[in-house]
Amino acid sequence: MSDDNKITITVLYFASACDATGLSSESLTFPLPQMRICELEDKLKARHEKLKNILDICMFAVNKEYCGKDDIVKEGDEVAIIPPVSGG
Amino acid sequence: MSDDNKITITVLYFASACDATGLSSESLTFPLPQMRICELEDKLKARHEKLKNILDICMFAVNKEYCGKDDIVKEGDEVAIIPPVSGG
Amino acid sequence: MTESVDFVKLTTDPLDLQEIVDLVKDNGAGAISTFSGTTRNTFNGKTVVQLDYEAYTPMAIKLLSSLIVTARSQWLITKAAIYHRLGTVPVGETSVIVAVSTVHREESFRAVEFLVNELKASVPIWKKEIYSDGSVWKENAESKRCCRS
Amino acid sequence: MTESVDFVKLTTDPLDLQEIVDLVKDNGAGAISTFSGTTRNTFNGKTVVQLDYEAYTPMAIKLLSSLIVTARSQWLITKAAIYHRLGTVPVGETSVIVAVSTVHREESFRAVEFLVNELKASVPIWKKEIYSDGSVWKENAESKRCCRS
Numbered sequence: 001m002s003d004d005n006k007i008t009i010t011v012l013y014f015a016s017a018c019d020a021t022g023l024s025s026e027s028l029t030f031p032l033p034q035m036r037i038c039e040l041e042d043k044l045k046a047r048h049e050k051l052k053n054i055l056d057i058c059m060f061a062v063n064k065e066y067c068g069k070d071d072i073v074k075e076g077d078e079v080a081i082i083p084p085v086s087g088g
Numbered sequence: 089m090s091d092d093n094k095i096t097i098t099v100l101y102f103a104s105a106c107d108a109t110g111l112s113s114e115s116l117t118f119p120l121p122q123m124r125i126c127e128l129e130d131k132l133k134a135r136h137e138k139l140k141n142i143l144d145i146c147m148f149a150v151n152k153e154y155c156g157k158d159d160i161v162k163e164g165d166e167v168a169i170i171p172p173v174s175g176g
Numbered sequence: 177m178t179e180s181v182d183f184v185k186l187t188t189d190p191l192d193l194q195e196i197v198d199l200v201k202d203n204g205a206g207a208i209s210t211f212s213g214t215t216r217n218t219f220n221g222k223t224v225v226q227l228d229y230e231a232y233t234p235m236a237i238k239l240l241s242s243l244i245v246t247a248r249s250q251w252l253i254t255k256a257a258i259y260h261r262l263g264t265v266p267v268g269e270t271s272v273i274v275a276v277s278t279v280h281r282e283e284s285f286r287a288v289e290f291l292v293n294e295l296k297a298s299v300p301i302w303k304k305e306i307y308s309d310g311s312v313w314k315e316n317a318e319s320k321r322c323c324r325s
Numbered sequence: 326m327t328e329s330v331d332f333v334k335l336t337t338d339p340l341d342l343q344e345i346v347d348l349v350k351d352n353g354a355g356a357i358s359t360f361s362g363t364t365r366n367t368f369n370g371k372t373v374v375q376l377d378y379e380a381y382t383p384m385a386i387k388l389l390s391s392l393i394v395t396a397r398s399q400w401l402i403t404k405a406a407i408y409h410r411l412g413t414v415p416v417g418e419t420s421v422i423v424a425v426s427t428v429h430r431e432e433s434f435r436a437v438e439f440l441v442n443e444l445k446a447s448v449p450i451w452k453k454e455i456y457s458d459g460s461v462w463k464e465n466a467e468s469k470r471c472c473r474s
Contacts, residue, residue, distance in 0.1 A: 016462045174303040209359065
């Protein structure tokens with residue numbers, strides 16, 4: 001069973017975010033019961049220098065749903081960093 | 089050379105107009121130097137009983153150009169009776 | 177020799193969408209929009225067996241070409257094609273295809289819509305709808321009656 | 326068993342317009358509109374060699390399906406298909422096809438335009454444009470930045 005005072009999440013990186021981190025995904029554990037997207041953003045910026053400017057123009061999705069910066073991230077969530085899209 | 093006091097024209101019939109006349113075309117000669125479309129319309133109504141109501145909802149084209157009831161028909165012109173279109 | 181950019185055709189042959197799209201495809205164009213009109217199997221509750229199309233072909237060709245010229249005066253079109261079937265068109269088969277290629281998509285949307293709407297309003301092509309129990313010459317709602325009233 | 330009416334697919338295979346149109350063809354529908362997005366050979370004067378597409382596939386599929394639901398809430402759609410290519414797409418080849426069949430044409434025009442515009446705004450698919458002298462991740466002008474400022 002999970003420790004109630006920490007969460008482990010999966011962060012997915014695509015396109016320019018993948019280039020900047022050299023990762024397509026990573027699993028991160030935080031000593032918190034939950035966190036806001038904006039808090040996660042700060043932690044990712046601290047963790048990946050090259051992601052700083054990119055994150056400023058990216059959107060976030062939690063479990064395949066676009067979300068806002070005040071939305072909550074919980075244990076086991078999948079968070080995707082979504083650079084500006086260019087499909088079509 | 090044509091007689092200056094008469095004109096010979098070709099009248100084309102399509103769709104419902106063709107059904108009504110039993111003709112796809114006819115050549116008509118009139119003892120006039122020229123005539124207006126509305127005059128031709130009256131003559132065609134007199135000539136073809138079943139064309140009366142149909143002509144009321146048809147357009148006319150002279151030499152493949154839509155025209156108005158006051159437009160002039162001249163020697164050698166091709167006049168088409170255009171029932172409401174239903175292409176596409 | 178100048179490469180063709182406008183394609184207009186009336187034909188009794190079945191229409192091939194890929195063939196027509198290939199006519200308008202261009203490496204300088206990022207967008208291709210098409211419209212295909214097909215024969216529906218019912219009209220106001222009546223069972224449609226087939227459609228029979230006829231045309232004043234020389235005038236129809238002339239008008240269709242002229243519609244493309246008008247469309248080009250409003251939108252930046254790379255290539256355009258309008259094919260219309262004549263003769264018997266069975267249920268489910270395609271009677272008209274309009275295809276337009278453009279650099280950007282907005283213009284292809286607008287141009288196809290314009291060409292289809294204008295075709296239905298003014299081009300001398302007529303459809304006889306044959307039902308299981310009769311037939312009738314159709315009239316497009318948008319068929320123009322200008323110059324007449 | 327219920328007949329499928331919505332078709333969404335991301336694939337590395339070439340896209341076949343006729344195949345996709347055949348999916349949406351229906352004898353009760355008189356109109357089929359399509360949009361094909363193709364790879365242009367230049368962008369702002371640079372020579373484009375190819376495009377490389379990647380996607381957050383599960384979310385893209387989910388969003389595309391949801392876009393069709395939204396379109397159906399606004400227009401009477403018979404069938405709809407959205408296919409998008411992934412991987413390398415050479416110049417001149419098709420990267421996306423949207424096809425919609427409807428009873429009347431107006432609705433097919435509106436629905437295709439809506440689906441293409443919304444796809445370009447929100448679906449997590451990314452295009453890297455490879456030029457003869459470099460490459461860059463593109464951004465659709467309409468790419469949404471909601472929730473961020």
